[in-house]
Amino acid sequence: MNEEISSIISGVGIIPKKSKGQNFLTDEYVAQRHVDYADIVPKDRVLEIGPGLGILTNILIKKSENVTCIELDEALADYISRIYGKNITLIRGDAVKIDFPPFDKFVSNLPYSVSTPIIFKLLEHKFKRAVIMVQKEFAERMVADVGLPSYSRLTVGIYYKADCRILETIPASKFNPKPKVDSALVEIVPRPSPFKVLDEDMFFKIVETSFNHRRKKIGTSLKLAGIIPKGVNLPILNNRIETLSPEEIGQLSDDIFELVKSCP
């Protein structure tokens, strides 16, 4: 299959670009498992970002008659349109910028460079299940425990909105061109947040600002960003964000929200 993919790549006339995350999956068994994890029923509306040469698309169209693909690369979009045009709705362009159509299942081998914005965008939508391929280290950041170096803004952002788990690791040898690192299949299932916050904007602002300066004390980065006034002092602000669970960050956000509200 690897050779077949190489010959399709040269037939399509593209030189795979790292900037577009063009590492094509070559193993049909992995592709089948990827789609099976999504548990697609015929009435599901399916969204795939980056169909590439269509290894997942080819399976998706057998599961649902309502498949939409968004592809950035002109030559690949032409190829996909030629082979699968009758079975899918193809949107040409950048999935970070284009509005997603309504969907129930999200299945994608995500381009690495836009994995973060696409996952945050995905979480803004109502859907049933997403199964995505990402770099293994990125997958570890999605599900990390508090205190680990991989515990991040991404971990907290996902935990607030969904259950997330790594399904399996996929070796780099299953892609063409072969990337430097292994990948992982990850499942995201939306659920109500396990904790409530008084102001979500405040919560996400604190998460983003503090993780951008994860080595600084929370108070220092929030004061520098103008989120809390200089004179304010709460004991928890002496901590680093990476030591606080999402629930503790939620409590911190509520405390700051009340405090800022009461400031003249």
Ligand code: SAM
């Ligand atoms: N689905 C194919 C597979 O599994 O082999 C290709 C996956 S490849 C990792 C990523 C695909 O996303 C490529 O087809 C690439 O051209 C496309 N892509 C990259 N950036 C994109 C973006 N911002 N919006 C939509 N598609 C993008």
